[in-house]
Amino acid sequence: MNSVAQFGRRVLHPGPFIRSVSRVFCNCTLDCGEDDASKEFSPIEKLIREFGKSLDFDPGLVDKASKEDDDDSQFQGNCNLKEKFFETTWRDADRVFDVLRQDGPGFNVKPALLELDIRISGLLVRDVLLKILKIVNHENRTLCAKLAYKFFVWSSEQEYYRHPLNAYHLLMKIFAAAEEFKAMWRLVDEMTEKGYPVTARTFNILIGSCRELGLRRTIVERFIRSKTFNYRPFKHSYNAILVCLLKINQHRLIDWVYQQMVADYHLPDILTYNILICAQYRLGKMDNVHRLLDEMGRNGLSPDCHTFNILLHVLGKADKPYAALNLLNHMREVGINPSSLHYTSLMDGLSRAGNMDACKYFFDEMSKNGFNPDVVSYTVLISGYIAAVELEKAQQLFKDMISDGLLPNVFTYNSMIRGLCMAGKFEDACSMLKEMEQRNCSPNFLVYNTLISNLRSNGKLSEAHEIVKDMIEKGQYVHRISRYKRYRRY
DSSP states (O other), X not given: OGGGTTOOTTOSOOHHHHHHHHHHTTTOOOOOOHHHHTTSOOTTHHHHHHHOOOOOOOGGGXXXXXXXXXXXXXXXXXXXXXXXXXXXXXXXXXXXXHHHTTOBTTBOHHHHHHHTOOOOOHHHHHHHHHHHHHHOOTTTHHHHHHHHHHHHHHHHTSTTOOOOXXXXXXXXXXXXXXXXXXXXXXXXXXXXXXTOOBOHHHHHHHHXXXXXXXXXXXXXXXXXXXXXXXXXXXXXXXXXXXXXXHHTTOHHHHHHHHHHHHHTTOOOOHHHHHHHHHHHHHTTOHHHHHHHHHHHHXXXXXXXXHHHHHHHHHHHHTTOHHHHHXXXXXXXXXXXXXXXXXXXXXXXXXXXXXXXXXXHHHHHHHHHTTOOOOHHHHHHHHHHHHHTTOHHHHHHHHHHHHHTTOOOOHHHHHHHHHHHHHTTOHHHHHHHHHHHHHTTOOOOHHHHHHHHHHHHHTTOHHHHHHHHXXXXXXXXXXXXXXXXXXXXXX
16 A cells, blocks of 8 residues: 555546555455445445535524624523524414314314414424424325425415425425325426425435336436526536435435436546445445546546545455555545544444454544544444443443543434343433433434333333333324334233
8 A cells, every 4th residue: 555655636647546545445345235334324424414415595494683792681682582483483383283183074274274373484384394294104194295285385375474495395205205296296396486496405305205216217317407406516417416316325326327427428526436436335336446446547536535434434344454554544645634534434344344453443543643532433432342242341431431521422322222231231221311311412213212122122011111101291203102012001
């Protein structure tokens, strides 16, 4: 690896460097099929966060009147008004939802909604549509779609209100969940007619609802040719679509889009190659990764920080810590200083390969190189120790993390709760759930499911029932509790 250090980012023909990096992986034998890879820590996660952000704008969520004011009392007053607005909106959303649920023969929704005498805003519409989306299931899907559309139309007819783009997207998601695909496409046409931009989020919802590859390709072709597709900040629609496909794990479709891109005489850039490499890696097609690296070099492109991030994760997953160390050194030689993200991606790959000694080594190296481990770094290492059934080391890291002034997130807690359950320490696991809430870290459904499933599978039915009961009392994920069949019979 050091022999190619002279080929930096400034050279015009970086092909030799690319081929040298590519050869590092020739002996890698990875067990990373499509199903397994989709669950991995994404080595291109930062790229997605930067370029995959929604371009939606909801004026109902913006406090247009907020301005800087040196007067503390005025500032406090503005805060109180804002808080009161949110509380009123949430309360009104509950009232609207209760009215909508009464819809049926002999009951007219529109007059009942008018009698509520509420102020329509983007926030209110969003909250109501989210409430409907949460309850959609196979039995009530048609009813939910009708109720959502009735409210959507009624609210659009109110004075001084115009739907923000995210309201259209929420209704599209409800139609998708209800399998009302024709209604979803009619809504897209309505958006276009009214001058709304068709964004990456629109694309994600549409393509995510298609189960057949042929339909997904049709949607891609329509977006490629669309004159209303807002694909900023990308240079052209192809990269925007490729990012969307990677974000929703449509890896097999990415190569087809790339072929269309080349046929349309669009030259790939470094972002294009990063997406292609990441997709092929997730599919377990390492030969294609090597080919793409060589192709990059032939096209005069050198790896950037995101490319190196992917390669480090690949080396970690292949359990090649020495090659990874050489690659980190080479990054410095060509002027790309490894960041905490690079170390964390490498550690995650090593932990998945089961090499916790190497994982801990790079965790310590990260600190030596001036990067204080963050919550994600700690969580990666803790999760690795849990998977390796080394609970004591995980617990010590958990304590160190808190001592360093870092608050664990839901993923940290989920790993710890899983580890405690694996060790049969169910009381400690239940106590950790309470600790989460005391630290203002709201458990997500994954945390609840981890604890409840482990309690049930180990015959702790009454304890599992108490967790479910607590979820109901707090209104947490009530729409998903039905998966715990016969929970009332514990």
